[in-house]
Amino acid sequence: MKFGDKLRSLRNKYNLTQTELAEKLNLSKANISKYESGNLEPNIQTITTISKLFNVSVDYLLKDEPDDESLTIDEEFQSLLSDPKTLVAFKDFQNLTDTDKQEIINFIKFKKQQNN
Structure with a gap:
């Protein structure tokens, strides 16, 4: 990054x-x-x-770092869900499948891009 x-x-x-x-x-x-x-x-x-x-x-x-590929899905998911209110909503994210986590990550990134 x-x-x-x-x-x-x-x-x-x-x-x-x-x-x-x-x-x-x-x-x-x-x-x-x-x-x-x-x-x-x-x-x-x-x-x-x-x-x-x-x-x-x-x-x-x-320090230049590789893009998101360097993060595991769990790490990226946690970093995107840093807001305490959001974390409460997704408190059981560890139980989600990697596919579900990736869909949520993509959605959050999309919404952040819309807000910029």
Whole structure:
């Protein structure tokens, strides 16, 4: 996963719009959009601020990782269901089949893309 994908994922995890994140970082919405699309690389100060804001390491933000194939379905499912209310609704997700989990993952990704 590249920096822009990680930034988008973290922003969505914290239910922030690009505008809200830009305000927190004292940047423009356009810069956030360019970071997420890979058209602009942030400077080290911005990366450090992002890491502190989302409580992740700079190394995590900068290290390119393979896309979702590196995650098991259970790990990806858990990461997408980080909202406590959603977790309650899916508290027994361990009992779902991998096919059902993948359908839910695809649906959540689709809905997140619609909201961006």
